Amino acid sequence: xxxxxxxxxxxxxxxxxxxxxxxxxxHPLDKYLKEGRIPHxxxxxxxxxIVLTAFIKxxxxxxxxxxxxxxxxxxxxxxxxxxxxxLDTYHTTHGRAIPFxxxxxxxxxxLNVVVISGDGDLFAIxxxxxxxxxxxxxxxxxxxxxxxxxxxxxxxxGPTTPVGAISTTTPYGASEYPFNLxxxxxxxxxxxxxxxxxxxxxxxxxxxxxSMSKPGFSFIEAISPCPTAHARRNKLGSGLDIMRYxxxxxxxxxxxxxxxxxxxxxxxxxxxxxxxVEKPTxxxxxxxxxxxxxxQAAKKKKKKKK
Amino acid sequence: MENRAVLTGTHFINGDIAxxxxxxAAGCRFFAGYPITPATEVAERMAxxxxxxxGIYIQMEDELASMAAICGASCSGARxxxxxxxxxxxxxxxxxxxxxxxxxxxxxxNIQRAGPSTGLPTLVGQQDVMQARWGSHGDYEIIALSPxxxxxxxxxxxxxxxxxxxxxxxxxxxxxxxxxxMTEKVVIPHPDEIExxxxxxxxxxxxxxxxxxxxEDDIPPMSTAGDGYHIHATGxxxxxxxxxDISADAQERLVQRLVxxxxxxxxxxxxxxxxxxxDAEVVMVSYGCSGRTTREVVETARADGMKVGMVxxxxxxxxxxxxxxxxxxxxxxxxxxVVEINSGQIALEVERCAGGNAETVLAGLMGGRMFxxxxxxxxxxxxxx
Numbered sequence: 001x002x003x004x005x006x007x008x009x010x011x012x013x014x015x016x017x018x019x020x021x022x023x024x025x026x027h028p029l030d031k032y033l034k035e036g037r038i039p040h041x042x043x044x045x046x047x048x049x050i051v052l053t054a055f056i057k058x059x060x061x062x063x064x065x066x067x068x069x070x071x072x073x074x075x076x077x078x079x080x081x082x083x084x085x086x087l088d089t090y091h092t093t094h095g096r097a098i099p100f101x102x103x104x105x106x107x108x109x110x111l112n113v114v115v116i117s118g119d120g121d122l123f124a125i126x127x128x129x130x131x132x133x134x135x136x137x138x139x140x141x142x143x144x145x146x147x148x149x150x151x152x153x154x155x156x157x158g159p160t161t162p163v164g165a166i167s168t169t170t171p172y173g174a175s176e177y178p179f180n181l182x183x184x185x186x187x188x189x190x191x192x193x194x195x196x197x198x199x200x201x202x203x204x205x206x207x208x209x210x211s212m213s214k215p216g217f218s219f220i221e222a223i224s225p226c227p228t229a230h231a232r233r234n235k236l237g238s239g240l241d242i243m244r245y246x247x248x249x250x251x252x253x254x255x256x257x258x259x260x261x262x263x264x265x266x267x268x269x270x271x272x273x274x275x276x277v278e279k280p281t282x283x284x285x286x287x288x289x290x291x292x293x294x295x296q297a298a299k300k301k302k303k304k305k306k
Numbered sequence: 307m308e309n310r311a312v313l314t315g316t317h318f319i320n321g322d323i324a325x326x327x328x329x330x331a332a333g334c335r336f337f338a339g340y341p342i343t344p345a346t347e348v349a350e351r352m353a354x355x356x357x358x359x360x361g362i363y364i365q366m367e368d369e370l371a372s373m374a375a376i377c378g379a380s381c382s383g384a385r386x387x388x389x390x391x392x393x394x395x396x397x398x399x400x401x402x403x404x405x406x407x408x409x410x411x412x413x414x415x416n417i418q419r420a421g422p423s424t425g426l427p428t429l430v431g432q433q434d435v436m437q438a439r440w441g442s443h444g445d446y447e448i449i450a451l452s453p454x455x456x457x458x459x460x461x462x463x464x465x466x467x468x469x470x471x472x473x474x475x476x477x478x479x480x481x482x483x484x485x486x487x488m489t490e491k492v493v494i495p496h497p498d499e500i501e502x503x504x505x506x507x508x509x510x511x512x513x514x515x516x517x518x519x520x521x522e523d524d525i526p527p528m529s530t531a532g533d534g535y536h537i538h539a540t541g542x543x544x545x546x547x548x549x550x551d552i553s554a555d556a557q558e559r560l561v562q563r564l565v566x567x568x569x570x571x572x573x574x575x576x577x578x579x580x581x582x583x584x585d586a587e588v589v590m591v592s593y594g595c596s597g598r599t600t601r602e603v604v605e606t607a608r609a610d611g612m613k614v615g616m617v618x619x620x621x622x623x624x625x626x627x628x629x630x631x632x633x634x635x636x637x638x639x640x641x642x643x644v645v646e647i648n649s650g651q652i653a654l655e656v657e658r659c660a661g662g663n664a665e666t667v668l669a670g671l672m673g674g675r676m677f678x679x680x681x682x683x684x685x686x687x688x689x690x691x
Contacts, residue, residue, distance in 0.1 A: 001658075008558035034538060037549065067534040072378070083538050083550065088531040090381060091540035091550075092374065093404050099338075099371035103378025103386065104531055106362045107336050111382065111532050129374075132367040286362065294357035298310070 032056040032066070037084045042077060045239020047198035047224030051145050052081045054201050055116065058208035069112045072101040074121035077152045078145035081116040095125030098133045101140050109283055112212055119146040120158040123179050127159070134188035134217045136282040141211040141218045146181060147226035155229025162265040166233040180262050181221045186275045191216030193256070193275035197223040197246040200271065207273065216281045223269060234265060311359040312497040321485040322347035324456040324492045325415050326355065328463025329387045331500055334413070335361030336384040338375035340368055340394060343427045344483040345417035348389035369394035373401035373414070380410035381539070383530040385467055389415035392425060395434055395441070402476050403442030406564060408539045409526065411470035411505055413463065415479040417486040420673025430483040431673035432594055432647040438478045439623045445561050447568035449575060450478040450623040452593040456490045462620070468503035469575065473567060474525055480622055484595035484676055512536060518560070519546040524567035568624060577620040578629060582608060585638050586615030588689045591656050592645040593619040599677040600645045603686060606679065612690050613638070619652070630659035641665040641689045645682060647673050
């Protein structure tokens with residue numbers, strides 16, 4: 001068969017220059033962003049940018065080595081965060097950020113591996129992966145931006161959509177019970193679990209620092225407004241209105257009670273650090289229970305042979 | 307110190323274990339998988355052996371996760387592997403597409419069983435041939451190798467790693483239940499005799515490096531996570547910098563290259579075993595366990611005076627297009643008999659390449675057992691007449 005492909009246009013000088021954008025470097029935090037990647041894709045009033053800034057500030061404050069910090073994401077608005085960061089970043093398939101990150105981490109345990117993705121990506125299509133990674137206590141930091149909807153595809157209902165909430169696929173109001181993400185992460189075995197809203201930028205930043213320095217599986221839920229796809233349909237107001245709501249309705253909870261930490265459409269929001277425990281990570285367990293025993297078994301075998 | 311990764315010597319092991327040993331000999335130190343018959347022995351062997359050589363075996367929650375994990379491990383510089391069979395292979399398709407798009411070298415051993423669906427978990431099939439090539443959505447090219455013995459399962463697994471690293475592509479070891487569960491002599495050579503090909507690393511600094519800017523042979527050098535290159539890799543259509551570029555131009559450049567890097571090197575990649583082709587009137591085309599029966603039938607037919615030859619595909623993908631085309635044009639060749647345990651997958655390729663210059667006959671079996679020599683002999687006899 002003769003193949004005739006339409007000629008691909010060659011790389012234009014403009015494209016070749018990509019990554020050398022005007023104004024880059026003017027902002028003190030620019031060094032944490034890849035050149036030529038801003039403006040970002042997020043709508044005005046969206047909270048994902050605040051989460052990204054909190055993460056950058058966490059990098060700065062913690063002194064984490066950018067060469068050794070890797071960010072992995074799945075699919076969705078929140079998952080686009082990875083592409084802006086001046087680190088090794090991997091934007092993978094829908095729901096698979098955590099298993100991909102598991103491979104990155106286990107093949108090079110030196111790396112500080114962070115997953116930034118959304119509630120739908122991590123808990124619907126990726127739900128099985130997050131509970132198993134938490135169970136294994138793999139040394140990953142998961143930052144889950146929860147905006148209660150699938151923003152990128154225009155606002156469909158998902159596993160966090162509160163009962164009664166209107167979305168394009170729940171036009172009469174959602175009828176399913178939503179997941180309680182922090183409760184689920186804790187139940188699955190996470191070593192660190194926290195929830196903050198994007199109003200709590202310093203707490204978010206500090207939680208990210210904690211999670212990166214914490215050996216084991218850390219989970220941070222960042223409650224974030226989606227004015228375009230979620231708030232508008234549910235008459236929750238603008239991004240600013242939602243920040244006011246966070247200010248009024250969020251309260252520091254001192255324990256992880258299932259019902260207290262459940263989230264509704266406009267209910268109170270329990271925030272805080274819910275879990276912070278020390279326990280051996282997946283690799284600690286692998287080394288002590290598997291690798292060491294394999295080495296011992298091999299030694300015994302050798303002696304026997306002699 | 308003895309090299310515990312390469313068990314130099316003569317062994318009596320099955321094809322699954324040989325495949326795992328091939329991986330270890332090729333430098334695999336990361337395996338993520340999920341148990342499934344008849345591929346479980348590959349995982350079990352890795353679970354026992356990897357901790358002995360400083361490697362990691364992780365049993366993931368499913369095959370979606372297994373495939374994603376080996377893509378991630380590859381980005382950290384590992385030579386990773388997974389193994390599976392039919393239903394698990396279907397689940398891996400999503401991230402085989404990701405591996406093709408991110409160009410992460412990795413090896414997937416598919417020990418084929420008969421389908422569709424759960425099918426015959428413990429019995430043979432060769433029905434995943436087209437799935438191996440086309441199973442993930444979109445356009446891409448992969449490499450698939452098909453062993454006909456435990457010895458070849460060992461050797462081709464090493465080749466699979468080397469090809470994956472050289473071309474930055476997922477490589478599939480398309481084995482089958484018969485080969486996986488067949489116990490035979492396997493000779494493992496000295497490590498010095500095993501060729502190890504490593505991926506090309508960037509020879510320029512991070513400032514000038516664009517992760518998807520290819521060398522002249524269409525293969526871009528690959529940086530490793532943690533080396534300071536700060537790359538972005540995405541399953542979205544991307545430009546040479548790795549940044550998403552949602553445009554027809556970027557799509558054209560990228561996907562043409564993904565296809566071209568394999569197609570234009572097909573003559574370097576394709577390997578076949580050829581038997582009695584010079585004067586063949588009928589050429590039997592086969593691969594994997596079916597190749598074994600075919601060889602016996604060819605020998606018997608020759609002994610009986612029939613001019614029968616054989617092409618055994620060692621690389622199933624890319625397909626041995628050139629060879630089949632030349633044979634079809636060879637004046638002696640009247641027909642191809644394609645022997646495979648499916649309803650006609652490689653037969654379609656043979657018929658396409660024959661281009662009407664020779665007849666194509668499918669000797670098919672729906673799975674559950676190998677061909678018996680006498681039933682194939684009958685097909686050949688008819689084809690010769």
